[in-house]
Amino acid sequence: MKISTRGRYGLRAMLDLAVFSRGEHVALNAIAERQNISENYLEQVFSILRKAGLVRSVKGAQGGYTLAMEPAQVTVGMILRALEGELAVVDEENSGEGVESAMLSCLQSNVWDPINASMNQVADSISLQDLVDSFNNINEAPMYYI
Amino acid sequence: MKISTRGRYGLRAMLDLAVFSRGEHVALNAIAERQNISENYLEQVFSILRKAGLVRSVKGAQGGYTLAMEPAQVTVGMILRALEGELAVVDEENSGEGVESAMLSCLQSNVWDPINASMNQVADSISLQDLVDSFNNINEAPMYYI
DNA sequence: AAGTAATCCTATTTATTTAGTATGATTTTA
DNA sequence: TAAAATCATACTAAATAAATAGGATTACTT
Numbered sequence: 001m002k003i004s005t006r007g008r009y010g011l012r013a014m015l016d017l018a019v020f021s022r023g024e025h026v027a028l029n030a031i032a033e034r035q036n037i038s039e040n041y042l043e044q045v046f047s048i049l050r051k052a053g054l055v056r057s058v059k060g061a062q063g064g065y066t067l068a069m070e071p072a073q074v075t076v077g078m079i080l081r082a083l084e085g086e087l088a089v090v091d092e093e094n095s096g097e098g099v100e101s102a103m104l105s106c107l108q109s110n111v112w113d114p115i116n117a118s119m120n121q122v123a124d125s126i127s128l129q130d131l132v133d134s135f136n137n138i139n140e141a142p143m144y145y146i
Numbered sequence: 147m148k149i150s151t152r153g154r155y156g157l158r159a160m161l162d163l164a165v166f167s168r169g170e171h172v173a174l175n176a177i178a179e180r181q182n183i184s185e186n187y188l189e190q191v192f193s194i195l196r197k198a199g200l201v202r203s204v205k206g207a208q209g210g211y212t213l214a215m216e217p218a219q220v221t222v223g224m225i226l227r228a229l230e231g232e233l234a235v236v237d238e239e240n241s242g243e244g245v246e247s248a249m250l251s252c253l254q255s256n257v258w259d260p261i262n263a264s265m266n267q268v269a270d271s272i273s274l275q276d277l278v279d280s281f282n283n284i285n286e287a288p289m290y291y292i
Numbered sequence: 293a294a295g296t297a298a299t300c301c302t303a304t305t306t307a308t309t310t311a312g313t314a315t316g317a318t319t320t321t322a
Numbered sequence: 323t324a325a326a327a328t329c330a331t332a333c334t335a336a337a338t339a340a341a342t343a344g345g346a347t348t349a350c351t352t
Contacts, residue, residue, distance in 0.1 A: 001147070001148070001150070001152075001230050001231070001233070001234070001235070002147070002234075002235060002236065002237075002338085003147055003235045004235050004338090005339075005340065005341095005342085006149070006337065006339085008236060008238075008253075009149075010237070011253060011257070012249055013341090015252070016245075016249065016254070017251055025298095027297085027299090028298085028299080029297095029298085033248065034245050035245075035246050035249070036246050038340090039232050039341085040341070040342060040343075041340070041341060042303095043299075043300075043301090044302095044341095046228055046299090047299090047300075048286060049288060050299095050300095051272050055300060057298095058298085058348095058349085059298065059299045059300075059301085059347075059348045060296095060297070060299075060348045060349025060350055061295095061297040061298055061349060061350040061351070062200060062297075062298075062299055062349085062350055062351085063297080063349075063350085064298075064299050064300060064346085066297085067300090069240070071345060076257055081304065083295080083334065084147050085147070087147070087233045088147070088148075089147070089149045089265075090148060090149055090154060092154075094255075099162075099180050099181075100180065100181050100287055101282065102284055103158050103161055103162065103181070103281060104158070105155075105284065106161070106280050106284055107157060108276070109280075110272060110276065110277055110280050111157070111222055111269070111272060111277070111319060114268050114272075115265055115268050115269060117263040118265065118267075118268045119235075119261055119264065119265060121264075122260050122261050122264045123261060124254060124258070126257060126260075126351080128173070130314080131252060131256055131257070132257065134255075134256050135248065135249060135252045138248055138251065138252055139248055141351090142231060150309090150311085151310075151311065151312095152310085168294085171327095173326085173327065173328090174327080174328080175326095177328085184311090184312065184313080185312070186312070186314075187312060187313085187330075188311060189328075189330090190312095190330095193328090193329070193330080196328095196329095203327095203328060203329085204319095204320085204327085204328085205318075205319045205320060205328045205329075206318090206319045206320025206321055206326070206327055207319090207320055207321040207324095207326035207327055208320080208321055208322085208326075208327075209319085209320070209321085209326080209327050210327075210328085211328090211329060236333060240342075243331085279301065283328065292313070
């Protein structure tokens with residue numbers, strides 16, 4: 001029922017990147033330090049984000065990561081689905097017969113599908129830019145992304 | 147990210163009870179058999195449901211379980227919260243300071259809270275009676291609850 | 293050209309949670 | 323009194339999650 005640390009760390013790291021990178025590469029150890037996350041573990045998370053096309057990497061000294069798209073183009077849903085797989089509270093396939101199977105289908109279409117749809121809809125309605133704006137507001141420090 | 151078997155089994159068992167009990171006690175082994183669930187495991191699930199006030203039990207031979215309320219009064223949300231705890235994808239408390247903490251609050255209020263709210267809203271909008279109706283429709287066998 | 297700072301890759305370990313099993317006690321009906 | 327059921331709890335096994343570790347590769351800098 002809970003989103004794992006991978007998803008939570010990853011979303012937070014993406015927000016960190018959006019707030020602090022200003023188009024330049026940011027090394028993982030900077031993010032890891034700011035966010036108090038194990039650098040080794042963050043590497044695994046960024047490997048997923050990179051393969052999903054959400055961040056770009058530059059290897060070598062002075063390398064690091066940048067967002068692959070504008071913050072306004074990236075939704076929370078895209079990030080979470082990349083890290084956690086389909087945003088779904090249940091995904092049983094069910095192709096049997098009988099009472100058990102009929103109830104499983106009934107629950108799938110009346111309960112799980114609507115819950116899954118609403119989660120995805122909310123997650124897709126929030127962009128990384130929305131988070132950046134909110135964060136800057138909270139911090140009352142509109143110094144980033146001038 | 148997934149609802150555990152406890153929640154899934156429990157919801158299915160509640161639907162089974164609503165469909166098949168017609169106000170009489172139903173023994174766990176009947177449900178376990180119909181739904182293909184380990185009886186021992188179902189016992190644990192029903193222990194939770196009983197303590198949550200969702201079912202009533204009668205001990206001894208010819209005993210069993212009945213719903214504690216009318217199916218129209220019980221929502222999917224009530225059942226799932228009883229079995230799974232708060233329906234929330236994240237619940238970190240966070241009372242620190244600094245960038246890390248500010249981002250955690252930002253994500254909590256902009257992402258997790260809205261997702262949690264929408265899940266609960268959907269789950270609370272579906273009653274057990276809705277599921278019974280849908281199940282009977284699917285089965286085209288309006289023979290229960292005459 | 294060498295050294296260094298970074299990503300990249302993947303194996304291993306540890307901890308936690310989930311799922312299921314087992315057993316015996318208690319209660320009530322027949 | 324026997325049988326059928328809930329009740330309670332302890333235990334085990336499997337799966338998943340979280341973190342750690344270490345080396346390979348790449349590219350910048352001096």
